[in-house]
Amino acid sequence: MPLDLPFDNSYARLPGRFYARLAPTPVSKPRLIALNAPLAARLGLDPQALRTDDALAALAGNAVPAGADPLAQAYAGHQFGNFVPQLGDGRALLLGELLAPDGARFDVQLKGAGPTPYSRMGDGRAWLGPVLREYIMSEAMAALGVPTTRALAAVATGDTVLRETPLPGAVLTRVAASHIRVGTFQYFAARDDKEALHALTTHALTRHDRADGTAIDLLNGVIERQARLIAHWLSLGFIHGVMNTDNMTISGETIDYGPCAFLDSYHPLRVFSSIDRAGRYAYGRQPDIAMWNLAQLAISLLPLIGDSDAAQTALDRFPHLFQRYWQDRFRAKLGLKTAQDGDTQLIETLLETMAAGQADFTNTFRALGTPQARDQFLDPDAFDTWHASWAARLAEEDTTPEAIKPGLDAVNPAIIPRTHRIEQAIQAAVAGDDAPFHRLTQALGTPFNLSHITRDLTHAPTEDEIVPHTFCGT
Ligand code: AMP
Ligand code: MG
Numbered sequence: 001m002p003l004d005l006p007f008d009n010s011y012a013r014l015p016g017r018f019y020a021r022l023a024p025t026p027v028s029k030p031r032l033i034a035l036n037a038p039l040a041a042r043l044g045l046d047p048q049a050l051r052t053d054d055a056l057a058a059l060a061g062n063a064v065p066a067g068a069d070p071l072a073q074a075y076a077g078h079q080f081g082n083f084v085p086q087l088g089d090g091r092a093l094l095l096g097e098l099l100a101p102d103g104a105r106f107d108v109q110l111k112g113a114g115p116t117p118y119s120r121m122g123d124g125r126a127w128l129g130p131v132l133r134e135y136i137m138s139e140a141m142a143a144l145g146v147p148t149t150r151a152l153a154a155v156a157t158g159d160t161v162l163r164e165t166p167l168p169g170a171v172l173t174r175v176a177a178s179h180i181r182v183g184t185f186q187y188f189a190a191r192d193d194k195e196a197l198h199a200l201t202t203h204a205l206t207r208h209d210r211a212d213g214t215a216i217d218l219l220n221g222v223i224e225r226q227a228r229l230i231a232h233w234l235s236l237g238f239i240h241g242v243m244n245t246d247n248m249t250i251s252g253e254t255i256d257y258g259p260c261a262f263l264d265s266y267h268p269l270r271v272f273s274s275i276d277r278a279g280r281y282a283y284g285r286q287p288d289i290a291m292w293n294l295a296q297l298a299i300s301l302l303p304l305i306g307d308s309d310a311a312q313t314a315l316d317r318f319p320h321l322f323q324r325y326w327q328d329r330f331r332a333k334l335g336l337k338t339a340q341d342g343d344t345q346l347i348e349t350l351l352e353t354m355a356a357g358q359a360d361f362t363n364t365f366r367a368l369g370t371p372q373a374r375d376q377f378l379d380p381d382a383f384d385t386w387h388a389s390w391a392a393r394l395a396e397e398d399t400t401p402e403a404i405k406p407g408l409d410a411v412n413p414a415i416i417p418r419t420h421r422i423e424q425a426i427q428a429a430v431a432g433d434d435a436p437f438h439r440l441t442q443a444l445g446t447p448f449n450l451s452h453i454t455r456d457l458t459h460a461p462t463e464d465e466i467v468p469h470t471f472c473g474t
Contacts, residue, residue: 003050007069010105029157060157073094077183094108107174128170131154135172138151149174178249182248184200229252234329237262259469266354
């Protein structure tokens with residue numbers, strides 16, 4: 001039975017210079033690796049209907065489902081600080097937008113669907129590794145409550161993709177509130193195309209804020225969402241790794257899981273990405289980089305805002321908003337119900353003690369309120385000193401570390417997608433065994449509830465398991 005999906009493609013109704021219309025390039029032998037049934041249900045789709053041969057053909061890019069209007073979106077972007085006026089979807093195609101039963105609108109995109117006019121030197125394809133990494137990471141983030149693009153399906157193509165070595169190809173079906181980026185605005189600003197900027201602003205406001213808003217409302221909305229998002233990342237030890245302006249959304253969702261990673265042992269300037277040699281996108285630099293990216297958005301919107309003081313005032317809100325969200329997140333991680341003057345100091349002292357003691361970020365927070373917390377530190381005495389001040393602070397709220405433990409467990413996850421586990425799952429899948437991928441994905445679906453079956457997945461990497469660098473690995 002042909003797939004019947006409720007497409008309504010508002011982006012495709014924007015002027016032709018917003019995109020290049022084209023169909024995906026077929027692949028030889030598609031095989032479904034993963035289908036995200038809960039996400040399908042969220043979209044109002046029958047997961048069974050997505051397991052048919054017709055659906056597989058659509059998810060692989062071998063057939064265009066009725067109602068879809070595939071296109072590659074144009075955008076620009078600052079990559080590591082350098083402006084590139086033309087990027088665009090080089091290996092992704094927006095199939096269209098689906099309206100969920102509650103009226104929510106979702107982009108459905110095939111990533112790795114073949115070359116587009118924006119592919120430059122690339123082949124338009126993805127290999128299995130990055131597809132599985134994005135599936136694992138984005139679904140883990142969603143389960144942790146972080147705004148993110150989602151993974152609806154992963155399909156092996158049966159074709160070989162040539163990177164440094166020949167690798168198995170794959171296509172990811174990505175679902176997002178939208179794929180509008182800071183770089184989408186930069187694209188039209190760089191071309192002095194005020195008419196397009198206006199159309200894009202109206203489109204973005206309609207999707208993410210309010211249809212009757214203005215450019216300054218949009219800027220304020222993005223600033224608010226990004227401040228909240230980056231604080232959430234930091235509270236979980238997440239490093240995006242490639243926060244270029246084309247990888248920052250207007251919706252406030254995390255996008256483009258390339259060389260991203262979660263911290264094992266805590267260090268504020270930790271970098272994983274092999275391409276980030278200067279540490280521009282280090283863990284602790286993410287708020288500053290977000291601010292820098294938002295300034296690029298403000299500059300792009302200036303022709304519409306008109307008043308540069310208004311844009312500056314909007315931007316100046318970011319550090320305060322971020323700080324407030326950051327304090328809220330970390331207060332919750334320590335079980336503090338009220339806000340008090342010394343709280344930032346209390347949080348920062350713990351983080352400094354963790355850095356000095358090479359403590360595992362996730363496992364330390366998860367162990368708070370148990371005798372095992374001190375075992376995470378090279379120097380447990382330093383932790384004991386901090387613990388005494390924390391206990392004293394909790395006493396002011398008439399409680400104790402032990403008493404608040406259930407509340408802590410609801411905000412400090414037991415399991416996050418550790419880089420070495422992702423690598424192990426990818427290597428197994430390349431060798432033909434998808435089981436570790438499925439086991440990991442399943443465990444990450446309930447990150448705050450740990451069953452004994454998944455305990456090994458919570459361990460920090462052993463010396464031989466450490467993956468020192470992560471790769472964009474397109
Ligand atoms: P990213 O680093 O994933 O944000 O990608 C940056 C730019 O490179 C985007 O315009 C991508 O579409 C493009 N790109 C990345 N990998 C490929 C590929 N294999 N083929 C074509 N374009 C690509
Ligand atoms: Mg990107």
